[in-house]
Amino acid sequence: MAKKVRIALDAMGGDFGPSVVIPGAAISLTRHPDSEFVLVGDSAKIEAELANHPALKKVSKVIHSDVAVSMHDKPSQALRRGRKVSSMWMAIDAVKHGEADVAVSAGNTGALMAMARFCLRTLPGIDRPAIAAVWPTMRGDSIVLDLGATIGGDAHHLKSLAIMGSAMARVMFDLERPTVGLLNIGVEEVKGGEEIREAAELLRAADLPQLKFIGFVEGDGIGKGDADVIVTEGFSGNIALKAAEGTARQLAEYLRAAMSRTWRSKIGYLFAKNAFKALRDKMDPSKSNGGVFLGLNGIVVKSHGGTDADGFAYAVDVGYDMVRYDLLNKINQTLDRDHGAAPAPAAAQEAVS
Amino acid sequence: MAKKVRIALDAMGGDFGPSVVIPGAAISLTRHPDSEFVLVGDSAKIEAELANHPALKKVSKVIHSDVAVSMHDKPSQALRRGRKVSSMWMAIDAVKHGEADVAVSAGNTGALMAMARFCLRTLPGIDRPAIAAVWPTMRGDSIVLDLGATIGGDAHHLKSLAIMGSAMARVMFDLERPTVGLLNIGVEEVKGGEEIREAAELLRAADLPQLKFIGFVEGDGIGKGDADVIVTEGFSGNIALKAAEGTARQLAEYLRAAMSRTWRSKIGYLFAKNAFKALRDKMDPSKSNGGVFLGLNGIVVKSHGGTDADGFAYAVDVGYDMVRYDLLNKINQTLDRDHGAAPAPAAAQEAVS
Structure with missing residues (x-):
């Protein structure tokens, strides 16, 4: 049997937090029963939502976080306030430490990109995401x-x-x-x-x-x-x-x-x-929701902040596909092949990244 | 009585040439009876179209040109081949020499901008149109x-x-x-x-x-x-x-x-x-047809190449309005006022233009 796809969710992201994120994950799970979830955020609120979704609860691990990045935080503020402790950071960090294969957040784009870049760093050969x-x-x-x-x-x-x-x-x-x-x-x-x-x-x-x-x-x-x-x-x-x-x-x-x-x-x-x-x-x-951050050592998907559960589920689906069909390896293979053909500039790029 | 608005038309411009340009001008004339036209292009074709539009014929002067800029000419080609002799150039030149207040063409954008820039030059204080x-x-x-x-x-x-x-x-x-x-x-x-x-x-x-x-x-x-x-x-x-x-x-x-x-x-x-x-x-x-070239010593309006007579008429209307309500003076007044407030950078800009 194929490996499970482990998806970390910033449960506090977006305009509605757990009340959209959890039902959204539940919808995506019905389409991809081989998913597992790491749900990061206010554990009381998450557990309350999970009570309505027993199938999701069974394949989820909840990690508590007190800090939620606001939709209005500037990236630098979000990093200062939310590094290490916010639900957004901890979801990305789960990818970094191999506890999840992909992180999905409906939180603010600038903050999410700043944290993803800071936490995951760019791929060798790529200097800007x-x-x-x-x-x-x-x-x-x-x-x-x-x-x-x-x-x-x-x-x-x-x-x-x-x-x-x-x-x-x-x-x-x-x-x-x-x-x-x-x-x-x-x-x-x-x-x-x-x-x-x-x-x-x-x-x-x-x-x-x-x-x-x-x-x-x-x-x-x-x-x-x-x-x-x-x-x-x-x-x-x-x-x-x-x-x-x-x-x-x-x-x-x-x-x-x-x-x-x-x-x-x-x-x-x-x-x-x-x-x-x-x-x-x-x-x-909502049928085309889900921006994928490319160029990082890990996959992060951004959902629209104002989306509903169906839209968020679509963003989770996108994250699932990126893992299941091996986005990072596909990128690296092409980069390697390209570098093989032109080793000098590749080395130069790596030196500055 | 107010001065007439004199409009020079590149009769050969666009996908259809005089068969759209002349009927278009006739439509615009019904809306602005105080217009006069300078029609530049193949005079036989222009006269044939004018025969169907006696009111337009009465207020038009035809200038013959053998050369039409093609929709596919690159700007540099168009300038090489069409400078001084093409219907596009001669329509713009009529503005330069005060025989018309505005030029309208449905010809190719790059060529029209290159010719307009070369022929009319930019306004003092503006270096790029x-x-x-x-x-x-x-x-x-x-x-x-x-x-x-x-x-x-x-x-x-x-x-x-x-x-x-x-x-x-x-x-x-x-x-x-x-x-x-x-x-x-x-x-x-x-x-x-x-x-x-x-x-x-x-x-x-x-x-x-x-x-x-x-x-x-x-x-x-x-x-x-x-x-x-x-x-x-x-x-x-x-x-x-x-x-x-x-x-x-x-x-x-x-x-x-x-x-x-x-x-x-x-x-x-x-x-x-x-x-x-x-x-x-x-x-x-066609209801919002007409790109206005700004920043030149004269007004040039670009119509869509594939437009019909109604669309071209709208572009002519735009040209009419720009003249009647004094676009160039309004631009110059604001530039002067701005320069008055900050004379040093203005002088510097003029020196390089």
Whole structure:
């Protein structure tokens, strides 16, 4: 029988804490009965929730923590106040010490990244981490990274993102050689953006067996599904994600207003209710919840802070998949292979990391 | 009686040339009877179209040009081949020589920007131009810039964008003191992005009477209408625009598929047809067509290349408004005022421009 997947949860993270985290874990457990949990946080509150979920209780270990990182703490505050003692830190620390294979938190992104980086350190050959997530497209799902962990970065950084993102696509989508595109703007010969052109040359030259580089992709190419993996530095990745989310919300609002404007449109809505439900499901952010922190010596998954139990369960599922299908080994294999091909720069990178 | 607004059109620009440009101009003329036109391009084709639009013919002067810039020419190619002789160049040149107040082209963006920059030069105090456009939001319309003219830029560049964008908002929305936000990502204390924080300090310190700086806005704040003017450098501005456009197309496609899935949803569609039409109108890109080039000694408006006559007419309307409500003077007044308050850096900027 395969090894169990051990998942550490920051039970106090997010807007609702244990009342979402525990039911969410219970939902994920029904889908992956070979999971075990380490639940970190206020043990009284956790136990109260666990009473409603006996199956989860049976496979969980509760670790008490008095300190919860607030959604408004700055990363530096969170580190000062929460290092070693907060539920967020202790969940990550369980990964570091081999008591869990992955940590999942709905707590604040900046604090979680700061703690994960401080506690787990970056992989050899990677000096700056990234956040990656699934982006629903017209052609299926893609992986987009970096969604905001690291602003800017040179061609080598972009190449590392391509390697890590393609490893995640292999895990999530069961692809042998996912396609990878670099996000760029359409206007050619504009001053700036040299690092993106240089990264394209690096990726073309490396011709890695684990990913197929297809060139540049524009902003509207993400939703078209132009590539399985879309790579960009963290500022523009975050802007792209938020601009797309904002547009989706805006159009949903227009649609709602249009359908309730006249008695005819209201009748139309009644007839088409199931169609609208299908549309809502398709647009439901909880169905693609779970940002994966890449580039660290361990896996950490960030859930949306305001999500419900279904959304949190999805983030736990993502964490499960990353472990079960061996994300870290897949990343390291590609990095090693790439370093083998070009040992000198790899050594240089390790020296500074 | 007020002075006429003289509009130079690159009749060969865009995917369809005179067959869209001339009918588009005719539509705009019905809305602004105090317009006059300079139509540059293949005079035989232009005259053939003008025969169907006698009112437009009466207020137009045709200038022949044999050379049309292709939608696929690189900016440098376009400049080499089209300088002085192409319809695009000659339309811009009409602005330079005072024969027109504004030039409008649906030709390729990179070529148009290269020619406009080469022909008109940047305003004193501005060293790099920008593209701005209207972005429909839940609270009305906003101006977003830079949509891709200039990649990157320091705090002073971002401040110039704020000044130019707010002048455009005053023209388009008839506001006395538009609100201005700087596009940024949510995670604080991330390495990088210093220029944005510095720009925020500059704008706060300047406290200009022509704009009200409100701080940072995230990607989803654009669609919420968090500010009348959203400022960012050209790479992330272009990514935001394209990601939003891509999402809108994706959701329209989902909606279409959902409504044609079952007989019930098809009946629903019939009842709600008018509501869907209103929704389509709201999402219609031709209703917000027209990118304005800012920072040059003259006004140039870029229309989408694939637009129809209605969309091109909207771009001509934008050009008309920029002239009628005095965009360039509004920009220069604010720049002068700002320079008056801080003469030393202004002089330094002029020296390098």
